[in-house]
Structures are given as C-alpha cells and as structure tokens.
Amino acid sequence: MLSVSVLCVPSVYAQVCSPKQHQTELQYLRRLSLDLRGEMPSVKELKAVVEQGHVTEAMIDNMLSSTGFVHQVREYHRNLLWPNVTNLTLSNGNWRFGGNGTSVPYYLTSLGRKQRYRGYNARCLNEPAKFDSNGNITCKQETLKDRNGKPYTLCREGYVKIKPYWAPDKEYKFCAYDAQQAESAKHTNGRTYNCGESTAPKGCGCGPNMRYCMTNTVQAQLTKDLGEQLLRFVQNIIDKKQPYTNVITGKSLQINGRLSHYLRYQTKAGGIFINKEQNYSVPALKYSEGTRWVETQRKQLHAGVLTLPGFLLKFSANRSRANRFYNAFLCKAFQAPSSGLPPASDRCHDEPNLMKRCGCKYCHQSVEPAAAYWGRWMESGLAPLNLDTYPTFDDVCAGSSGRNNSNCRRFYLVTPGHPDEDPYRGKLRAYLFATPEMAKNIEQGPIGIAQKSIDSGAFGQCAATNVWQWLMGHAPYSQQSNIITKLAEQFKNGKYSFSQLAKAVVMSPEYKQGRLLNQ
Known part of the structure; x- marks a missing residue:
C-alpha cells in the first residue's frame, strides 16, 4: 500500500498566499537572507514578516550584523582579489625536502647540496649515521657507474632521527648532512656563514629542529595561510566596522604560528620570494600555533591589501599589481585600441620604451x-x-x-640592452624610462595610488558599482548610472561603511523589484 506524507503549512505561509503583498515580502526576505547571510530565513523571520506585512529595517540590520554576512563578504573579496596562491613554490631545493622521513629519509633536493655533501647527485643511505670521536659525520665511500658506464666516486652518510618543527612530537629520519644543527659554519675559503642565509659551507644544514627548511606539505599549508591572511584582513575591517578605505590603506596584519616561523626563519636567505626586511615586527609564535592569529602593525611602504603577501605573490609583476588595482578598486581596464598593432616589420617595434612603442603605448602610458x-x-x-x-x-x-652581484642582477639595471637604456645603468629597475611623475609615484609607494583613488571619488564609485553587481546579480545598466553616483556619495558621507553600502543597495526599489521582474 502506497503511503504519502503531507506537510501541512498554514495557508498564510504558502507560496500562493493571499494577499499578494505577503508573497512579495516573503520573496524579498528570502533573497535578502540568501544574499546577505548565505542561508534561508528562519521560520521566526517568516512569521514576523507575515504578521507585520513587510520586511523591517531592523531585520536587515540584524542580517548585516551576523556572522553569515562576514562570511559573504569574505567570499565577495575572494572573488575580487583572487588570493589563492597554492600553486606557488615558496622555496627552492636548497631548503626543501624530498623523501618521507620513514621508508626514505628526508633529504634536500638541491643538486648543489647533494654534490657538496656527497660528491655526487645522491641522497644518503637508509641506515643510521656514524660519527667519529670528535662527533663529525663519517661517510661510506663508493665507486659506482653512471648510465653511460662512466665510473664516479661518492661518499654517503646515514640518517639521524629528529623531531622537526612541523611534527614536534614524532621522530623522523633525516640525512645526517642535511640535518646538521649548526647556526653558522666555516667555508673552505675561511669565511664563516650563517646557515639560515647560506648553503655554501658543507657544515651547514637545516638548523635546530630543521627550522630553515620545509617539506611540500609545509609549503602547501603556508600558501593556504597566505590566502587566509588576506581574507582575515578584510574580515577584521568589517568586524570592527572600520572605514572600507582601510582595505587599501590599512596597516594592520594578522600572523599565525606557521607564517611566524616562515617569516623568522625561512626568509633570510633571500630565497625565491622575500628577504629579511618586512617593515613590521613578526610575533614569536610556535609553528604549531597555526590557529592562533596575532595582530601586528606594518610600517613604511605598506598599504592595505596592496602589499599583503597574498596579493603581491598572486600578482607578481608591478604591472599586474596595477592592473588588478584598476580592475578591483577603480572598475577600469587597460584597453588597447581596436585598430591593433602595426606590421611586425615596422621599425617602431624596436623602441625599448613601452610608453612610446607603437601599439604598446596606448596602454602603457597609463600602466x-x-x-x-x-x-x-x-x-x-x-x-x-x-x-x-x-x-x-x-x-x-x-x-x-655589478653583473656578478645577485642583488644587482635582480633589482638594478646592470646590462643595458639598448643604447637608450645606457643612462639608467646602476639604477633600480623601476626607474628605467621613469618620468618625473613616475619617480614620485615610486617614492610614495602603493599608498599614493590608494589615497589618490579615494580623494578623486573613483574608489567610492567603483565600490558602489561592485556591491551593486554582487547583490543585484548584474552590472549597473547605463540608465542606472545616477543611482550608482548617489550610492557612492552616501558611501562617502557614511564614512565608507561597507555594511551600510550593502544596506542601501538591498533597500533600493531596484533590488526589491528587479529580480521579480527578471531584470
């Protein structure tokens, strides 16, 4: 026998309720709750709307003060700023382990380290290490043949067991040379090097508890933390009801235990991404304190998300950073002319200055x-x-x-590639073909473009446009430009309150009626 269960709902809550005003207001409530909190309204809220006949302003305020709204704002900025940097490599093989620490001892993957330690591209033996009477590592000399049958000699050591910083309660196998604990060591040239900054001496390894090095798993977690750091920066502004302008001008920064360890111990070598200068104090947290976030204040050259690690690594070139700023905070794009470029044979393509080169100049005069x-x-x-x-x-x-100096090669013009570049030899690369205006911009830093956009009103206009598109589900129509301008004015007069901007949008007739009319 077929049994059918029927859920009885009072007619006043049904989708075809009467009068029509109830249905309209209930649909409005549902849309508000989904947009502002990411969840359906409660039965209590549905009942309140039916009894009062409309959605009250207090109900909207409650939604804007909810944790659900903070989550929605985080997702809004995830889409705006693209903070996913999990595809990046934070360290090279000089500081990164291969192996698993159990069946295969952890070893540094760098060819240079392997050759320095063992005389050939090989990792250690999977057996306990041996030491001489002075405590020095001893190795087992072997003569083997490469794939071409050519003999070669290497000397391999065994492993030692250590509790690394990322797993302080468990011992793992590490190749003994790689696991050397010294914080400094003497090179054959007579110089003493800091082992957290150099791989030159054979006596340098990964330091106490392997603090200078990382595994792929550690790296993956760090890149996730960098994205979370950016979203927490925005969340903090919303939680504390700070002006939304702080998104591009604020100086605060939150750091957890994993990022603290990275910044204190794994950046001094210059590495791939950073050096030891950050222009803020890094709180001394344990790596294991990954869920603990401590706030610190950044100093000179910093400006909101524009200098947060997640932003700088996602947009790794200065042109891409400027492009994302224009897209996200000015609602503008660098657009080439529709006419396209001249033929490839045209000599104008030989111009080294992109602000003058044919085709390129149309964008690069602004870029x-x-x-x-x-x-x-x-x-x-x-x-x-x-x-x-x-x-x-x-x-x-x-x-x-200069060409033999790594800092010079990376940050300065040391080898001009065109006669027009000769006057810039020895200058910081940013000054190549820099006009007086550009030189001023360089010294101001990102705070300069941030403040300029706020003062001109472009930041507020774009924020109003972006929030409108987020909540309305479409970009403003041309005939709605006056509405956006009014929202931007209210936004500025309201001390750039993001929640109040969202409130103004959802209380507008266009929001309330727009989707009902499929607009």
Missing part, C-alpha cells in the same frame, strides 16, 4: 605610471625595497662587478 607605485617592492616576491638598503642608484651595480 607604467600606475605600476611605478610598486617600484619599491620586489617583483616575484613580497619584500619592500627600502631606500636605505636599495638606493635609487648603486655604484657597485653600475660598475663592471
């Missing part, structure tokens, strides 16, 4: 001055290039020895 605001920030990195450490002009970089 280059905007990118200049990040001129004192490392490209493909997240460290500031402070004036006292990185002067505008460097005599060493301008000289013949």
Whole structure:
C-alpha cells in the first residue's frame, strides 16, 4: 500500500498566499537572507514578516550584523582579489625536502647540496649515521657507474632521527648532512656563514629542529595561510566596522604560528620570494600555533591589501599589481585600441620604451605610471625595497662587478640592452624610462595610488558599482548610472561603511523589484 506524507503549512505561509503583498515580502526576505547571510530565513523571520506585512529595517540590520554576512563578504573579496596562491613554490631545493622521513629519509633536493655533501647527485643511505670521536659525520665511500658506464666516486652518510618543527612530537629520519644543527659554519675559503642565509659551507644544514627548511606539505599549508591572511584582513575591517578605505590603506596584519616561523626563519636567505626586511615586527609564535592569529602593525611602504603577501605573490609583476588595482578598486581596464598593432616589420617595434612603442603605448602610458607605485617592492616576491638598503642608484651595480652581484642582477639595471637604456645603468629597475611623475609615484609607494583613488571619488564609485553587481546579480545598466553616483556619495558621507553600502543597495526599489521582474 502506497503511503504519502503531507506537510501541512498554514495557508498564510504558502507560496500562493493571499494577499499578494505577503508573497512579495516573503520573496524579498528570502533573497535578502540568501544574499546577505548565505542561508534561508528562519521560520521566526517568516512569521514576523507575515504578521507585520513587510520586511523591517531592523531585520536587515540584524542580517548585516551576523556572522553569515562576514562570511559573504569574505567570499565577495575572494572573488575580487583572487588570493589563492597554492600553486606557488615558496622555496627552492636548497631548503626543501624530498623523501618521507620513514621508508626514505628526508633529504634536500638541491643538486648543489647533494654534490657538496656527497660528491655526487645522491641522497644518503637508509641506515643510521656514524660519527667519529670528535662527533663529525663519517661517510661510506663508493665507486659506482653512471648510465653511460662512466665510473664516479661518492661518499654517503646515514640518517639521524629528529623531531622537526612541523611534527614536534614524532621522530623522523633525516640525512645526517642535511640535518646538521649548526647556526653558522666555516667555508673552505675561511669565511664563516650563517646557515639560515647560506648553503655554501658543507657544515651547514637545516638548523635546530630543521627550522630553515620545509617539506611540500609545509609549503602547501603556508600558501593556504597566505590566502587566509588576506581574507582575515578584510574580515577584521568589517568586524570592527572600520572605514572600507582601510582595505587599501590599512596597516594592520594578522600572523599565525606557521607564517611566524616562515617569516623568522625561512626568509633570510633571500630565497625565491622575500628577504629579511618586512617593515613590521613578526610575533614569536610556535609553528604549531597555526590557529592562533596575532595582530601586528606594518610600517613604511605598506598599504592595505596592496602589499599583503597574498596579493603581491598572486600578482607578481608591478604591472599586474596595477592592473588588478584598476580592475578591483577603480572598475577600469587597460584597453588597447581596436585598430591593433602595426606590421611586425615596422621599425617602431624596436623602441625599448613601452610608453612610446607603437601599439604598446596606448596602454602603457597609463600602466607604467600606475605600476611605478610598486617600484619599491620586489617583483616575484613580497619584500619592500627600502631606500636605505636599495638606493635609487648603486655604484657597485653600475660598475663592471655589478653583473656578478645577485642583488644587482635582480633589482638594478646592470646590462643595458639598448643604447637608450645606457643612462639608467646602476639604477633600480623601476626607474628605467621613469618620468618625473613616475619617480614620485615610486617614492610614495602603493599608498599614493590608494589615497589618490579615494580623494578623486573613483574608489567610492567603483565600490558602489561592485556591491551593486554582487547583490543585484548584474552590472549597473547605463540608465542606472545616477543611482550608482548617489550610492557612492552616501558611501562617502557614511564614512565608507561597507555594511551600510550593502544596506542601501538591498533597500533600493531596484533590488526589491528587479529580480521579480527578471531584470
């Protein structure tokens, strides 16, 4: 026998309730709750709307004060700023382990480290390490043949067991040379090196508890934390009801235990991305304190999300940073002319200055001055290039020895590729073809473009446009431009309250009626 269960709902709550006003208001409530909190309204809220005949302003205020709204704002900024950097590699093989610490001892993957330790591209033996009477590592010499049958000699050590910083309660196998605990060691050239900054001496390994090195798993977690750090920065502004302008001008920063360890111990070598200068104090937290976030204040050159690690690494070139700023906070794009480029044979393509080169100049006359605001920030990195450490002009970089200096090669023009570049030899790369305006932008830093956009009203206009598109589900129509302008004015007069901007949108007749009319 077929049994059918029927859920009885009072007619006043049904989808075809009467009068029609109830249905309209209930649909409005449902849309508000889904947009502002990401969840359906409660039965209590449905009942309140039916009894009062409409959605009250107090109900909207409650939604805007909810944790659900904070979550929605986080997702809104995830879509706006693209903070996913999990595809990036934070360290090279000099500092990154292969192996698993059990069946295969952890070993540093760098060819240079392997050859320095063992004389060949090989990891250690999977047996306990041995030491001489002075405590020095001993190795087992072997003569083997490569794939071409050519003999080679290497000397391999065994492993030691250590509790690494990422698993302080469990011992793992580490190749003994790689696991050396010394914080400094002497090179064969007679110089003493800091083992957290150099891989040159054979006596340098990964330091106490392997603090200078990481596994792929550690790296994956760090990149997730960098994205979370950016979203927490925005969340903090919303939670504390700070002006939304702080998103691009604020100086606060939250750091957890994993990022604290990374910044204190794994950045001094310069690595791929950063150096030891951050222009803020890093709280001394344990790596295991991954869920504990501590706030610190950033100093010179910093500006809101524009200098957060997640932003700088996601948009690794200064031009891409400027482009994302234009897209996200000015609602503008750098657009090339529809006519396209001249033929490839045209000599105008030989022009080294992109602000003058045919085709390129239409975008780059705007791109280059905007990118200049990040001129004192490392490209493909997240460290500031402070004036006292990185002067505008460097005599060493301008000289013949400049090409042998890693800092010169990376940050300064040492080998001009065109006669027009000769006057810039020895200058910080950001100053190549820089106009007086661009030089000023470089020294101001990202705070300059941030404040300029706020003062001009462009930031407020774009924020109103973005929030409208988020909540309405479509970009403003041309005939609605006056509405956006009014919202931007209210936004400014309301001290740039993001929640009040959202409130103004959802209380507008266009929001309430727009989707009912399929607009």
